[in-house]
Amino acid sequence: MRIEDEFSEIAKNLKASEIRELLKLTQQPDIISFAGGLPNPESFPVDTIKKIIDSLLETEGARILQYGSTEGVNSFRDALSEMMRNKYGVSVTKDNILVTAGSQQALYLLAKIFINPGDKVIIEAPTYIGILTAFQSYKPEYKEIEMDDDGMRTDLLEETLRSMRKEGDKPKMIYTIPTFQNPAGVTMSLDRRKHLIELSEDYDVLIVEDDPYGELRYSGEPLPLLKSLDRNHNVIYLGTFSKILSPGFRMAHLIAHEEIIHKAVLAKQGIDLCTNTVGQFVAREYISRGYLENHIPKIIELYKRKRDLMLDMLEDHFPDGVKWTKPDGGMFLWVTLPDGMDAEKMFHRAIQHKVAYVIGSAFFPRRNHKNTMRLNFTYPTDEQIKVGVVRLSKVIREELP
Amino acid sequence: MRIEDEFSEIAKNLKASEIRELLKLTQQPDIISFAGGLPNPESFPVDTIKKIIDSLLETEGARILQYGSTEGVNSFRDALSEMMRNKYGVSVTKDNILVTAGSQQALYLLAKIFINPGDKVIIEAPTYIGILTAFQSYKPEYKEIEMDDDGMRTDLLEETLRSMRKEGDKPKMIYTIPTFQNPAGVTMSLDRRKHLIELSEDYDVLIVEDDPYGELRYSGEPLPLLKSLDRNHNVIYLGTFSKILSPGFRMAHLIAHEEIIHKAVLAKQGIDLCTNTVGQFVAREYISRGYLENHIPKIIELYKRKRDLMLDMLEDHFPDGVKWTKPDGGMFLWVTLPDGMDAEKMFHRAIQHKVAYVIGSAFFPRRNHKNTMRLNFTYPTDEQIKVGVVRLSKVIREELP
Numbered sequence: 064m065r066i067e068d069e070f071s072e073i074a075k076n077l078k079a080s081e082i083r084e085l086l087k088l089t090q091q092p093d094i095i096s097f098a099g100g101l102p103n104p105e106s107f108p109v110d111t112i113k114k115i116i117d118s119l120l121e122t123e124g125a126r127i128l129q130y131g132s133t134e135g136v137n138s139f140r141d142a143l144s145e146m147m148r149n150k151y152g153v154s155v156t157k158d159n160i161l162v163t164a165g166s167q168q169a170l171y172l173l174a175k176i177f178i179n180p181g182d183k184v185i186i187e188a189p190t191y192i193g194i195l196t197a198f199q200s201y202k203p204e205y206k207e208i209e210m211d212d213d214g215m216r217t218d219l220l221e222e223t224l225r226s227m228r229k230e231g232d233k234p235k236m237i238y239t240i241p242t243f244q245n246p247a248g249v250t251m252s253l254d255r256r257k258h259l260i261e262l263s264e265d266y267d268v269l270i271v272e273d274d275p276y277g278e279l280r281y282s283g284e285p286l287p288l289l290k291s292l293d294r295n296h297n298v299i300y301l302g303t304f305s306k307i308l309s310p311g312f313r314m315a316h317l318i319a320h321e322e323i324i325h326k327a328v329l330a331k332q333g334i335d336l337c338t339n340t341v342g343q344f345v346a347r348e349y350i351s352r353g354y355l356e357n358h359i360p361k362i363i364e365l366y367k368r369k370r371d372l373m374l375d376m377l378e379d380h381f382p383d384g385v386k387w388t389k390p391d392g393g394m395f396l397w398v399t400l401p402d403g404m405d406a407e408k409m410f411h412r413a414i415q416h417k418v419a420y421v422i423g424s425a426f427f428p429r430r431n432h433k434n435t436m437r438l439n440f441t442y443p444t445d446e447q448i449k450v451g452v453v454r455l456s457k458v459i460r461e462e463l464p
Numbered sequence: 465m466r467i468e469d470e471f472s473e474i475a476k477n478l479k480a481s482e483i484r485e486l487l488k489l490t491q492q493p494d495i496i497s498f499a500g501g502l503p504n505p506e507s508f509p510v511d512t513i514k515k516i517i518d519s520l521l522e523t524e525g526a527r528i529l530q531y532g533s534t535e536g537v538n539s540f541r542d543a544l545s546e547m548m549r550n551k552y553g554v555s556v557t558k559d560n561i562l563v564t565a566g567s568q569q570a571l572y573l574l575a576k577i578f579i580n581p582g583d584k585v586i587i588e589a590p591t592y593i594g595i596l597t598a599f600q601s602y603k604p605e606y607k608e609i610e611m612d613d614d615g616m617r618t619d620l621l622e623e624t625l626r627s628m629r630k631e632g633d634k635p636k637m638i639y640t641i642p643t644f645q646n647p648a649g650v651t652m653s654l655d656r657r658k659h660l661i662e663l664s665e666d667y668d669v670l671i672v673e674d675d676p677y678g679e680l681r682y683s684g685e686p687l688p689l690l691k692s693l694d695r696n697h698n699v700i701y702l703g704t705f706s707k708i709l710s711p712g713f714r715m716a717h718l719i720a721h722e723e724i725i726h727k728a729v730l731a732k733q734g735i736d737l738c739t740n741t742v743g744q745f746v747a748r749e750y751i752s753r754g755y756l757e758n759h760i761p762k763i764i765e766l767y768k769r770k771r772d773l774m775l776d777m778l779e780d781h782f783p784d785g786v787k788w789t790k791p792d793g794g795m796f797l798w799v800t801l802p803d804g805m806d807a808e809k810m811f812h813r814a815i816q817h818k819v820a821y822v823i824g825s826a827f828f829p830r831r832n833h834k835n836t837m838r839l840n841f842t843y844p845t846d847e848q849i850k851v852g853v854v855r856l857s858k859v860i861r862e863e864l865p
Binding site: 064066067069070071072073074077078079101102104105107109112113116117120121124125126127128129130131163164165167168171175176177178179182193196197198199200201235267269295296297305309310311312313320322323325326329330332333334335336337338339340341342 | 465467468470471472473474475478479480502503505506508510513514517518521522525526527528529530531532564565566568569572576577578579580583594597598599600601602636668670696697698706710711712713714721723724726727730731733734735736737738739740741742743
């Protein structure tokens, strides 16, 4: 049998991305990689998790090991809605919450229930790679909105919405990571948050607020969630425990209007029936016993040091003409090389010098902006940050025009 | 915003099934339900799981709590391939294995990578409901093959394949649960297994062998997996830990030709990136430390007693003219009421009498065969089996023509 003849049209269009191939090169043991997107294992509350699981297995073994409903474990969704109310001022109940296998699944479900081929989706430029893979088989058309140090340029967004309206068109949704954006590391200002919400009301467009890093703030003042400014159920909020507990449980949650939850539940039934229950019970205890609030300062201490170290090293070593963002939180910063330089071509020289990054063009649907790259500062050791930045500086200098 | 206007065409076709609505009625606390598909919590090796997790968190906390690769944890896939070789005589390596979030996800991935709208899929009649929900949005056309006490009638399958060939057509795949079928409880004989493999070779058709219950044999002799009889990579094998460890981890695996694994990995990247790693490490230890082999006899002892009890009760109480299958294993048996009776209409009377089952028509894509129902014997207590069968007998007698 020629298996490739059997594949569906969708499968024929699924191709391994070049970025993934590049990432494989970064996994050699002697390479210092700023390419990853992983939390640091030092940030995992291992002892707390052990304590929680031991007590859950003793008292609720039969329930935590059983199938759960597609929506998610009720007591976990209750705990989540309480957290959303008390901590963020977002008034929701468990009926507004669907537990998902990571935010990636939440994005996939949103694509499945909202996107017809050719539908317009507004994204930040650059944007999170995961939305491009999640949405791929539903074939949207992307409209990109530039960012600056205050996040998405909502003035440009307004222009786009206005000109679409003139053509009798409107986007299906606006996708944003407003806080400590991946990959850019920038944060949307309060004024722009308000403006974005107004625009979503005026133009009747859904907003997807992806918030994996919001808890990881190392400087500056906390800003309200878009979801907390939303009076018309226009905002779909995605949260996750991957960066504040551990990615190993694949625990994330989609918070939205009940009608959206209802459709997403039907879609999820076909995809995996339910999210693993063990992780849901662990996450429930993690928030309801107050462990989360105790633990976050420890993660912040660890990551703030690494962010500061990387910023200092870049300041000291990167050549003139190279620019980078100064994130107040999260896991990434964004480097812009002088015009005409190509981070993709430079990548192979970097590998020769035993240092790695993600080429910035990977974060644009059209793979342009070749002179950019993303650096992660949470996973490498302090020593690796020091040595790696020196190596990378050397690579850039060699490639400078 | 009118949210329903925003939904995609796919979402508009996703409707809550009537069966799910019926199942909700079975969840009242005083109803004895044979409708579930759940393993009995008494079958969960709670102490073993606690021991495994404690030692994993002590020695490998950083790894079991981190993201894993889309394919699955390497050491787990190595352990799985060793198990497949030693236990079932199936010669595979980790490169033939994709870890999935339950078998439901494996089915969804197969639909996504193989099914174009209108493609023919051969199923057993009745078949597992999950394949109908997993495949729904890819719009296959089903060809149903009858079963008898020896499983799928491969003579009828051959007729179907021959007549399709005459029309220049062929099915995309043949989906079967050969061992302790859900919902029918029957097992495909060795002769038919061999015949099925021959047909898949002669007609160049993939077989999907779904095997969630294979380890749960209470009588009769073990039979070889279709996968072990397969010389041409025609068989895609689905295994799961939901019935032999716990459903709470959502651990299943898809075993197939490397090309199929490669495409399924690309599809899974968009859907959830990776399966939770905690469950993968737990399952790895469960098989490699020999816990699985020690534990299976305990599950069998529990379920054999329940099967025997239910068969005895049916024999003693069901009226003449009602037939049922006598499963050698698994979790279900299949009841056929006299012609003209309607298990769907009878369902509401059953609820009044505080007993529940799944209407058999749910397991047919065209919702026919109204005079059938599925009973689960693994989840209810012994007392519930006794009382519930008496109640159900009364309901049937009242409805008899």
